[in-house]
Amino acid sequence: MLSAGSTAFSQEAAPRAAVVAVEATTRTLAETSVFNGRLDANRRVALAARVSGMIEMTEFTPGAQVTEGQPLFVIEDDLYAAAVREAEGALRAAEAQRDLARIERDRQAELVSRDAGARARLDQAEAALATAEADVLRLAAVLDRAGTNLSYTQIKAPFAGRIGDRAVDAGALVGPETGALAMLVQLDPIHAEFAVPTAVLRDFLERVERGEISKTAAVTLTLANGSIYEQPGDIDFVDSRVNSGTDSVTLRARFANPEGRLLDGELVRVTLTSDTPEAELAIPAQAVQRDIQGAFVLVVGEGDVAQQRRVTVRRNAEGFAVIAEGLSEGERVITEGVNKVRPGAAVDAIAPGG
Structure with missing residues (x-):
């Protein structure tokens, strides 16, 4: 015991x-918050044919960087160039008829002023001149339209960016109904869109009002492999509406991407860091x-x-x-x-x- x-x-x-x-x-x-986000190209456009014809040549390498105004597709232009010449000829003929009608109107006006001509003939001359001037306007519009269609035979890059793969090759017959011939995206700058819970955003704004934190925040990206993107971004958009399905607000941050390292649609982690750590x-x-x-x-x-x-x-x-x-x-x-x-x-x- x-x-x-x-x-x-x-x-x-x-x-x-x-x-x-x-x-x-x-x-x-530092004050930090991390959110899931997705990269979104600054500009994105599907290149399409605006006139019908056969592709004569493609002047780009898929995946390459192209400059603004660079021709990418060339459509055969023989018929469109001929339409321009035809419109030019018709316009010149109309201008000659207008000039002749103006001379006749002036002659009839002179006769009437000397009481040597009938007023009815002057009225007819003025009407003929008005008709001739209307023909000039109409045919000038025809020439403009023909010139515009001719310009459409060269499909050019509307901005500098990276061109995707082509959907057609030389020899293909294309038209407005063909759809996208290639996709052009501008990757510099690029945006990261991410959703912030409404409660978190509200708390942040209230703390800014109380002076506890700065409204300015540094934004950094963590890529899919865990590496940190070296260039910080800045918030350039806060949505004015709350997504009722997720009770969150969409924010967007802008990042410089001169080397095209960041890709359109890539999933990332967005970190917001206060610029005044204590x-x-x-x-x-x-x-x-x-x-x-x-x-x-x-x-x-x-x-x-x-x-x-x-x-x-x-x-x-x-x-x-x-x-x-x-x-x-x-x-x-x-x-x-x-x-x-x-x-x-x-x-x-x-x-x-x-």
Whole structure:
């Protein structure tokens, strides 16, 4: 039968739980938020034929960078050039008839002014002149239309960008009904569109109004392979409507992309970072636990005894929890082994890597 003294001896001899503890320290942590996004080309156009004809040649390499105004497809233009010449001839003939009608009108006007001609003849001459001038206008429009159709036989790049694969080759018969011949996209600059929960956006705006954070934020991209895109962006669009299906607001950030590294439609992670980071008391985020009363941590107190401490977490950033209340700098919080410890239990605390 064991005595009371022997029971106390056995409790003292019980091994202490091994835990890892980290000191609460002041760190400079930027305000960050991460969202899923998708890259969207600045400009995108499907090139199509506006007149019918056979493709004589294609003047680009699929996937290459093209310049604004560069011819990409050339449609045979014999019939359209002939239509221009025909319209030019008809217009010149009409102009000659107009000039002749003007001379006749002036002659009849002179006769009437000397009472040597009938007023009816002058009226007829003026009507003939008006008809001749109308013919000139009509045929000038015909010439403009023929010239426009001739210009359409060269399909040019409306802006500088990267050209996709061609849907037709030389010798193909195309027309307005053919559809897209190739796709041209402008990748520099490029935009990243991402949705921000309405509650998050509202909280951000209220904190800006209170002066707690800056409205200006640096925007960075994490690509699909985990690499960080080297050039930061800036927010240039905030939608005025909330998406009722997701209760979120669409934002858009603009990025320079001179080398075309970012691709249209690519999935990315968008990180918004405050431009005014401040020194704040922080601990590793995994040290914070929660129950129905709120957040708490286990602190290694005097005599290496674990103590529960209620804390107020202001925010999380870069893997750390920023503590507003409940801890002082230098106090040790348990980050590993918390499941083996109860408040009031003695622990064997070591530093990370110890």
